[in-house]
Amino acid sequence: MLTRDFPRVREREILRIAGELGGADAASAANLARHEVLKWAATQFGAPLPTNASEADAFEIFRGGRTCIATGLVDDQRTLWALRVDRPDANVAERTWTTEVTLGYAPGNGRALFSLRLLVGTPEEELLIEPAVPAVLRQVATACGLLQGGVPLASAPWTVTSEQDAEDLVEQLLRPNRTITYLVCTVPDGEVSPLINAPVLAKVMLGLARVVIVPSAHTWVLTRQLGKSLSVYNGAARAYLPGFSLDANPVAHRLFLVNWKPGEDRARAAATALRWMAANESTRRLQLGSDVLAFADVRQASLDHERERLRQSGSADKDQLVAALAQIAALKDDLRRAADTQQWLSDEHAHAEERAQTLEQQLHGAHDRIQHLTNQIKARGDVPDTGLPLPTTWAEFANWCDQVLSGRVALEASARREVRSAQFEAPQEAARCLLWLGDEYRDSRINGGDGDLRKPIAEGIHNDRCGADSFDYTGSNGRVTVEWHIKNGGNTRDPRRCLRIYYYWDETSQMVMVVSMPAHRRTGAT
Incomplete structure (x- = not known):
C-alpha cells in the first residue's frame, strides 16, 4: 500500500498589538471592550454565543471547524480575560487563522490594557498574504478608544501640510523611545496623492504603524534633516522602524521606489512589503508575557487559580481531579502549538541563513567585479575617480x-x-x-x-x-x-x-x- 507524505501544518505568528483602553474607569473600559470582542466573535460563527459569555465566564464552542474559547481570572491583584478564535481561511484549504485578545487591569493602577495576537496555521511553504489587523481591533478602537504611549490610535493617515509639520515628523522619527513604526508615503511632483493607497494602509495597519503622507513641497525638510540616504521623496515610501537615528543603516529602514510604469504594480508590491515590515517589527519588539499576554498564559493562570481554590476550600477529590484533567488537556494543546511555532522558527532561521549566505556571495562577486573594472581602467592609463563630483557640505x-x-x-x-x-x-x-x-x-x-x-x-x-x-x-x-x-x-x-x-x-x-x-x-x- 502506497502512502503519501502530506505537508505538516505549522503555526506562525503574524503580528502583535498592545495598547491601553480609553476611559479612566478601568473596569468599565474592560467590560465595554469585552462586549465588543464578543460581538465580533459571534460574527465569526454566524450564531449567538452562550448566554454566560457576557458575564465573563469561561466557555468553549466548537462548530464547523471553528472554535471559540474564553477564559478569565479575578483575584486581589488583577482581573484578566482572554479569548481565542480559530477559523478556517475562506479561500485556502488547511489554512487556519487564530486571533487572541486579552484584556486586563489592576484595580487602582491606571488604565485597562489590551493586547492582540494574529497567528496562522498552514502547510504552505511560502505564505502569500498581505498582513492586516483583525476587524476586532478597529471595532474596539472605535467603541472604546485605544491608546499607545498615551496617543489615541488613528485609522487615517497623517498628512503633512506645513514645514512645521515636517519638522515635527523628523522629531518623532528620531525619538529614541519611539515604539511604533512610521510608514512615510510621499507624493510625486505634480500629483495630489501618493502612489500607494495610504488611507487603506493606515486602516489595515492600525496599532502596528503610523502612516504619514508627505507632499512633494515638504520632502526637502526630511532630506535636509536626515540626509539623502535616509530621506524619502519623489513618490517613494519608507519604513522608519523604532530605533531609527541619524547614523542608522539605510537598508534597515527600507526605501521603496514606486512609479507609474505600465504593466508593473509596484505600488501594490511596496504596500505589501510595508505591511510585512510593520507586522514583523511588532513580533520582534513586543515581548510575550510583558507587553502582550498570550491566551495560553491567561488560561494556565486561570486553571492554576481554580485548582488552588478547590484545594483550599476542601472540595471533593473528584472535583479536583476534573480541574487537573482540564489543565492537562490545556497544557497538551499549548504544547502542540508551541512545537508548531518552534518548528516554524527553526525553518525561518534556516532560510535566513541561506539568504544571508547568498547575499554574501553576491556581495563578494560585486566587489570582485568592481575591482576588475577598476583594473581595466588603470590598464588603459586612466585614473578611476577622475572627474568625480565631491561633496560640498x-x-x-x-x-x-x-x-x-x-x-x-x-x-x-x-x-x-x-x-x-x-x-x-x-x-x-x-x-x-x-x-x-x-x-x-x-x-x-x-x-x-x-x-x-x-x-x-x-x-x-x-x-x-x-x-x-x-x-x-x-x-x-x-x-x-x-x-x-x-x-x-x-x-x-x-x-x-x-x-x-x-x-x-x-x-x-x-x-x-x-x-x-x-x-x-x-x-x-x-
Whole structure:
C-alpha cells in the first residue's frame, strides 16, 4: 500500500498589538471592550454565543471547524480575560487563522490594557498574504478608544501640510523611545496623492504603524534633516522602524521606489512589503508575557487559580481531579502549538541563513567585479575617480561615500554620526583623502602590502601611525585596534582646521573602514 507524505501544518505568528483602553474607569473600559470582542466573535460563527459569555465566564464552542474559547481570572491583584478564535481561511484549504485578545487591569493602577495576537496555521511553504489587523481591533478602537504611549490610535493617515509639520515628523522619527513604526508615503511632483493607497494602509495597519503622507513641497525638510540616504521623496515610501537615528543603516529602514510604469504594480508590491515590515517589527519588539499576554498564559493562570481554590476550600477529590484533567488537556494543546511555532522558527532561521549566505556571495562577486573594472581602467592609463563630483557640505558626505566608494571604503556608525555635525571647513579635502584610501591604499593591501604607507598624500596631509593615540574599537567587524590615521599638519586642535581620519583595514571584506573623522579624537594620550 502506497502512502503519501502530506505537508505538516505549522503555526506562525503574524503580528502583535498592545495598547491601553480609553476611559479612566478601568473596569468599565474592560467590560465595554469585552462586549465588543464578543460581538465580533459571534460574527465569526454566524450564531449567538452562550448566554454566560457576557458575564465573563469561561466557555468553549466548537462548530464547523471553528472554535471559540474564553477564559478569565479575578483575584486581589488583577482581573484578566482572554479569548481565542480559530477559523478556517475562506479561500485556502488547511489554512487556519487564530486571533487572541486579552484584556486586563489592576484595580487602582491606571488604565485597562489590551493586547492582540494574529497567528496562522498552514502547510504552505511560502505564505502569500498581505498582513492586516483583525476587524476586532478597529471595532474596539472605535467603541472604546485605544491608546499607545498615551496617543489615541488613528485609522487615517497623517498628512503633512506645513514645514512645521515636517519638522515635527523628523522629531518623532528620531525619538529614541519611539515604539511604533512610521510608514512615510510621499507624493510625486505634480500629483495630489501618493502612489500607494495610504488611507487603506493606515486602516489595515492600525496599532502596528503610523502612516504619514508627505507632499512633494515638504520632502526637502526630511532630506535636509536626515540626509539623502535616509530621506524619502519623489513618490517613494519608507519604513522608519523604532530605533531609527541619524547614523542608522539605510537598508534597515527600507526605501521603496514606486512609479507609474505600465504593466508593473509596484505600488501594490511596496504596500505589501510595508505591511510585512510593520507586522514583523511588532513580533520582534513586543515581548510575550510583558507587553502582550498570550491566551495560553491567561488560561494556565486561570486553571492554576481554580485548582488552588478547590484545594483550599476542601472540595471533593473528584472535583479536583476534573480541574487537573482540564489543565492537562490545556497544557497538551499549548504544547502542540508551541512545537508548531518552534518548528516554524527553526525553518525561518534556516532560510535566513541561506539568504544571508547568498547575499554574501553576491556581495563578494560585486566587489570582485568592481575591482576588475577598476583594473581595466588603470590598464588603459586612466585614473578611476577622475572627474568625480565631491561633496560640498557635510550633510551629503555620508551619502557620497556610500555611492562613490561602495565596496572600497565604508563609514562605521561612529564616523557617520561625526560627519553630520562636523566643523572642518573643507569637506572636499576630506573626500579626497577617502578617495586615496579607496584607491592607492586599498590597492597596496589587496596586492599583499602590510598597510605601512607613511607618506604625504596631498600638500600638508599625511598618512601616518596613530602612535600613542591608537585605540580599540568595537564596530561592524567586532573588536579591532585602530593604529592608522590621515592628518593635516600643524599643532592646532581647532575642529574647523584640524583634520583626522582614523581607519582600519578589514581583510574579510577587503575594505577600508573609517571609524572617526574629521576631528582629532580624544584619547588617553591627549
